[in-house]
Amino acid sequence: MSLGPYVIDARSGRVGQVMGREGGYVQLRPPGGGCEWDCPPEAVAPAPVAEELRARVRAVDQEERLP
Template structure:
C-alpha cells in the first residue's frame, strides 16, 4: 500500500488535515488537491487551479512534499495571472 496516512495499527486515518492543506491523492494519479473537508468516509479534495471537487479514500492520501506544494502554489498563481481562476 502506498498510503502514508494510516496509523501503525492500520485502523483508519491517522489525522484529518486542516481545510486548505495541500495533499496528494495516490489513488488518483498522484493528483495534488486542497483538502476541503469530510464527505462521509471520504475526504473532499479540490484541484489547486479550480474545478470540481473529488472524493478520495483517506488511506490513499498523503501530505504534499515541499516540491509538490511549490509546484501547486506556482500553478495557482499562474492560473490567476492568466485569468483562468479568480
C-alpha cells in the same frame, strides 16, 4: 472557509487541496480550481514540498487570470 493543505491522492498521484470531508471521504480540489473529487482518507498522503510549491504557483496564476 479555511482551505486545507495540499496532499497527494496515492491512488492516482494527483495533487489536490483538502476542501473538507463528506461521507467518510476527503474532498480534494485540483490546484487553481476545478472539479473536486473524493478520496478515502487512507489514500491521502502529504504532498512533497516541490509538489506543494508547484500547486501554490498554479493556484495563484489561476487567481490572477480571473476577472
